[in-house]
Amino acid sequence: MRxxxxxxxxxxxxxxxxxxxGLPRAGALVPGRSLGGVHLGETAHAVRASLGxxxxxxxxxPGRTWYFTYRKFDRHGLAVEFERGRVSAVYTLWQPSGWxxxxxxxxxxxxxxxxxxxxxxxxxxxxGYDALVRDAGPTRTVYYVFGGHLWGFGLFSxxxxxxx
Numbered sequence: 001m002r003x004x005x006x007x008x009x010x011x012x013x014x015x016x017x018x019x020x021x022g023l024p025r026a027g028a029l030v031p032g033r034s035l036g037g038v039h040l041g042e043t044a045h046a047v048r049a050s051l052g053x054x055x056x057x058x059x060x061x062p063g064r065t066w067y068f069t070y071r072k073f074d075r076h077g078l079a080v081e082f083e084r085g086r087v088s089a090v091y092t093l094w095q096p097s098g099w100x101x102x103x104x105x106x107x108x109x110x111x112x113x114x115x116x117x118x119x120x121x122x123x124x125x126x127x128g129y130d131a132l133v134r135d136a137g138p139t140r141t142v143y144y145v146f147g148g149h150l151w152g153f154g155l156f157s158x159x160x161x162x163x164x
Contacts, residue, residue, distance in 0.1 A: 028100055054069075067079050077096060091156075140154075140159065
């Protein structure tokens with residue numbers, strides 16, 4: 001009896017694990033480390049394990065890029081770019097509600113709050129928006145500003161262009 005309960009419990013966990021994968025409702029930026037649970041250098045398999053298989057593939061992008069959104073044809077979510085089979089960039093799409101960084105920094109914040117809470121940042125002007133960047137070791141953390149508000153987050157290799 002006990003063994004069958006154990007087997008049933010293990011089977012339930014195995015079945016439930018893939019169902020738990022998906023785009024987080026309130027994703028987090030850990031500067032220099034991860035965005036929405038995705039780390040630079042991860043394999044496509046690892047990304048699928050954490051975010052699931054509900055994604056679209058960009059047809060016009062120069063490299064393999066997956067778009068994870070909350071619903072079909074929704075613009076809000078997370079983009080993951082790959083180079084040589086590993087994550088080379090990860091950034092939010094549009095302004096997904098509830099996403100945040102440490103020290104209470106939330107999407108929608110004013111640029112002054114970003115500078116105050118994220119530390120020294122350098123501005124890179126992109127077409128129609130600004131990227132506030134900080135290179136630390138091999139990673140570039142990006143805070144996207146559009147219309148006078150924090151619009152998104154990104155992680156790239158240090159020195160990579162944040163303009164997408």
